[in-house]
Amino acid sequence: MVDIATRVWNHKWKIDPIVRSLIDTDFYKLLMCQSVFRNKPDTQVTFSLINRSKSIRLADLIDEGELREQLDHIQSLSLSRGESTWLRGNTFYGKRQMFRPDFMEWFENMRLPDYHLEKRDGQYELTFEGSWPEVMLWEIPALSVLMELRGRAVLNDMKRFELQVLYARAMTKLWGKIEQLQKVEGLRVADFGTRRRHSFLWQDWAVQAMVEGLGDSFTGTSNCLIAKNRDLEAIGTNAHELPMVYSALAQDDAQLAQAPYEVLSDWQEEHEGNLRIILPDTYGTEGFLKRAPDWLAGWTGIRIDSGDPATGAEVAIQWWKDRGEDPTQKLVIFSDGLDADKIIELQQQFADRVRVGFGWGTMLTNDFVGLSKDDALAPFSLVCKAVSANGRSTVKLSDNPRKAMGADGEIERYKRVFGVGEQQEMDVLV
Template sequence: MIINLARRAHNHNWELDPITRSLLDTDFYKLLMLQFIWKWFPNTRASFSLINRSSQVRLAEIINMHELREQLEHTRKLRFHKSELIWLAGNTFYGQRSIFEPAFLDWLEHSFRLSDYELSQRDGQIVLNFEGRWTETTLWEIYALTQVSELKTRASLKNLSEFELDILYARAKTRLWEKMARLRGVPRLSVSDFGTRRRHSFLWQEYVVKAMSDVLGESFKGTSNTYLAYKHDLEAIGTNAHELPMALAALANSEEELRASQYRLLDLWQQTYQGELLVLLPDTYGTTQFLEHAPDWVADWTGQRADSKDPFLAGDEYIAWLEKRGRDPRKKLFIASDALDVDSILALHAYFSGVILNGHAPNSFRSASDFLDETKWKPDRRIRFSAGWGTLLTNDFRDCNPRHHDGFDPLSLVCKMNDVDGRPTVKLSDNFEKSLGPPEELERYRRVFGTDGVARMPLIA
C-alpha cells in the first residue's frame, strides 16, 4: 500500500475526511474493558476529561474548535458495522475464540451509544469533558485523543507547500526506515504498535503498521489499533488499563476496601475472561506496594506491563518477586510500554532476553548484528520480553519540518477518568509526574498505599 501522503495532505478537503472512520479505530483494550464494564458495572456513571500535560502548547489557539466539534459530532453518529461485529465474534484473539459474549455483541449492535460532550476553551487550552454511564463514556478516550492530535497535525500541515510536505514525509519515512533497519533480524525480538492515541494521523499510523509488518515479519506481533488489525488481518494487542483500578478504588467504602480494590479487579477480570488475558498492570498505585501485598494467586498470571517505572528496574523487580513466589520468570511475559524508542527497545531486549553485556551499557547494542554474535548470549533468557512501541513509532516528526519550526512534536496528551458515581478517581503511578486526582485525595491515597518505589521522571509524550 503506497500513499502519497504529501499530495493527500496538500489537496485535502479535510471536512470530508473524518478522523475516526470506524468505532473499531480504538485500542483493543478499550473494547475488552467495555465488555468488563458492561458485565459488572452497567449502571455506573463516569466522567472523563482531556488533559494536555504539555501545557506550554496552547492547543485552543492551534486547533479550530469548529473543526473539532464537527469531528466529535461525526463520531457520535457512528455505529458498529455488521462485518465488524462478525469479525469480533469469529476471530481468534490470543489463541482464544469467543472472547466476546454474544449478548455483549448484540448490545454493541443495538444499544451502544456514545455520551454527549462539553467543549469549550480556557486560557488557551481545550476543555473537553464527557459524562454519562460508564459504558457510554469510556470509548471517548481514544477518539478524543486521536482527533485532537490529528487536528494539531492538520493545522501544521496547512502551513506547508506541497514541496515542503514532500520533504516532511520523506524525512519521517527515512527515520522510520532507519529505526526498522536496526530492529530487523534481531533474534527473539517481539514488538507491537501501541501508537494509536497520540499518532500523527490515521493514514500515517496505517502506513507505519504496514511497513512494520513488511519489514520486521514475525518480530512484529500486531497492533493495539483494532480497526487496523481488522482491516489488515493482524493480531489485535491489548488487555486493560489504569481506568479499571481507578474506578474500583473510588468505589471502595473504607481504607481496607481501597487497599484490596486492586486485587478485587484482578479477580473480576479473570472471571470475565475465563483465565485468559492475564497481564498485570500494577502501577496505578505503585508497583512495589502492589507486588508486596498481592495474594499468591496473582503470581500465576501470565505477565506484567510496566507503564511508568524505569522498565529495567520494573522488570528486575517483577523477576525477583516471581522467584520469591516460587514461579519461573522464564515462563512469564514482561511488557514495557512507556516512551519507548529503538534504543530502549534494543537495550531492554538485550537485558531481559539473555545477551551478555560484557561490561557495556545495554544501549550499546545498536543493530541486529550485535545480537547475532552467539558469544554474547546466555544459555537462557531471564524473562520473555515484548515492547509496546507508542508515540515515537507513530508520531516521530521531530525536526522533520523543513521550515525548522515546531508544530509536529508529539504532545503528552491524556484523557482520564475524573469520577465514578460522583466519587473522585486517583492515579498515583510509579512516576510522581503522572499522578492524577484532587490534591486531598492524592494525599489520602498516598497515606494508604505509600510511595515505595515511586520516582520523578520526565514526561515524554
C-alpha cells in the same frame, strides 16, 4: 499504498475523517468495556482531557468549529455489519467468540454520548459524562482527534513539495528504526500508537512498514480497525482506568486497599492465557506486588508502564522468585516512552531472564521530531482520563509522580493506604 502527502494537500475531512469507525480504537478498550458492561454497567463516570504539555496551547491552534465537527462525526458512528462480524467471529488470543452475544448486541446499538467543550486559558476543556461502558469509549477517539487536528494546523501552512519532503523524511526516519530492530534476535514488538498518532493514514503506513520490515517479530497492532483491515493480531489487555474507577467506588480504606485486586479477580473470571497480564503501577508497583494475593503470581506476565523500566522488570523478577514462580516462563511487556534504542537495550538486558515483549507507541506512530519549523509537529503529552466515578475523584499515583493525578487530599490518602513513599521523578516525554 496511499500517497499521504498528496492526500494531505488535497485534504477534505469528509473524505478523511480523523476517526472513521467505532473500532478505530485500541483493543484493550473493547476488552475493558465488556468487563465493565458485565460488572459495573451503572457506574457514572466523567472523563476529561488533560494536556500535560502546557506550552502547546491547543485552543489557539485548533479551530473550535472544526473540532466540534469531528466530535459530532464520531457521535454519528455505529458498527458496520463487517465490523460486527469480525468482532463476533474472529479468533483473538486463540479464543473464538471473545465478545459475548449480550455485549455485542449492546455495542451494535450503542452511540457515543454527548460531550462538553469550552475554551479556558488557551486550552480546550473537553469532558464526557454518563454510564461507564459508554463514556469510556470516548477516550481514544478524543485523543486521536486532538492530536491530528493539531498536526493538520501545522500542515495547512505547508506547500505541496514541503509536504512531499516532510513525509519522505518521516518514512526514512521510521525505516531507519526498523532496520535497527531487524538485527535484534528474538524481538517481539507490537504497535501501541493509536492514542497519540500523527494521523490514521500515518499509523496505517507505519504498521505496514513494520509488517514488511520485521516479519514475525511484529506481533500485531492495538488498533482494531487496522488489525481487521490488514488481517493482523489485535493486541491489548487492560489499563489503569479499571483500578482507578474501582478504587473511587470503595466505601472505606479497607475496600480501597482491595480494589486493585478486585479488578483482576473480575478479569480472571473472563480471561485466561496471555490476557492475564498484570498492570501493577497504578498505585505503586512494589506495594501492589507485596500485598498481592498468591493467585496473581500464576498469571502470564506484567506490563511496565511508568518509572524506570529496568527497575520495574527487576522488581517483577524478584517477586516471581519469592512466590515460587520461574521468571523465564513469564512475560514482561514494556510500554512506556519507548523508541528503537531503548527497545534494543531492554531486549539485550532481559532476553535471557524473562519472555520480553514491547508495546511501541508514540515514537512509532508520531515521530516527526526535528522535521518541521520550530519542531511544531513534535509529539506532546495528552491524555483523557476518568476523573470521577459516582461523584468521587479518581486517583492515579504511578511509579512516576509526574504522572500522578487526582484531588490533593485524595492523593495523600491513597499514598497512605497503599504505602507509597518517596518516588523518583522522571520526565514525561509522551
